[in-house]
Amino acid sequence: MPYQKGWKVCYACTGLWLCPDTKNFGGACVGPAGEHDAMGAPMFFELYYFGPETVRNYSGIEQDNWRCCKKCFVLFFDGNKSAGVCPAGGEHDSSGSKNYILEHQRYLFTDDRHRLLINWRWCKKCQQLCQPDWLVSRDFMCPSAPNATHDTQGSGFYCVRQDQWI
Ligand SMILES: [Zn+2]
Ligand SMILES: [Zn+2]
Ligand SMILES: [Zn+2]
Numbered sequence: 001m002p003y004q005k006g007w008k009v010c011y012a013c014t015g016l017w018l019c020p021d022t023k024n025f026g027g028a029c030v031g032p033a034g035e036h037d038a039m040g041a042p043m044f045f046e047l048y049y050f051g052p053e054t055v056r057n058y059s060g061i062e063q064d065n066w067r068c069c070k071k072c073f074v075l076f077f078d079g080n081k082s083a084g085v086c087p088a089g090g091e092h093d094s095s096g097s098k099n100y101i102l103e104h105q106r107y108l109f110t111d112d113r114h115r116l117l118i119n120w121r122w123c124k125k126c127q128q129l130c131q132p133d134w135l136v137s138r139d140f141m142c143p144s145a146p147n148a149t150h151d152t153q154g155s156g157f158y159c160v161r162q163d164q165w166i
Helices: none
Strands: 003-009 016-018 043-049 062-068 075-077 100-104 115-122 158-165
Touching: 003 158, 016 075, 043 100, 100 158
Parallel strands: none
Antiparallel strands: 003 016, 003 043, 043 158, 062 075, 062 100, 115 158
16 A cells, blocks of 8 residues: 655644655645744655555555645544635645544554554544643644644544654
C-alpha cells in the first residue's frame, strides 16, 4: 500500500497536517500564529492512501475517506454531510487530495520500522484529526468557533505511524 511522508503535528490545533518540503507555508490554523505551528517538532508521520493498485478491503481494521484540506493542509474526515469548519474560511476542501487510510487502534500492529502514536481522535465539530494526549501542546483549539476546543465525543481511536526522529 503506498504511503506519504511529511505529516506533522500542530501544537495549537493538535491536527495532523501536511508540511510541504518545497514551500515555506504552514497552511491555515485557528492558533495565534494563523498557520500551523510545528515548533521544530522532531516527529514526522506517514499516512497510507489508496493507490491505483490498492485492493479495497473493508475488514474493519482501516477507515478511508480521510483527506488533506487544500486550504488549511490539515487531515480531516470527508465521509460526513459536513466537511467541517476550516480555519481558512468556509468548510474544508478535499479537492485534489489523496484518499488516506487510518487504522483503528484496537487492531494496531507493529513492525520494526515504525513507532506508533496512539489515541488520535476525530472532532465532530471541525472533522479534523486531533491529538488530546499531545502533552506539549498549548491548546486543543478548534476552528469551529472563537475560543472553542475540539469535541471528540463519538470518535473512534486511531493510530498513526511515526516516520522518523530527527
Ligand atoms: Zn494547527
Ligand atoms: Zn481546511
Ligand atoms: Zn475541532
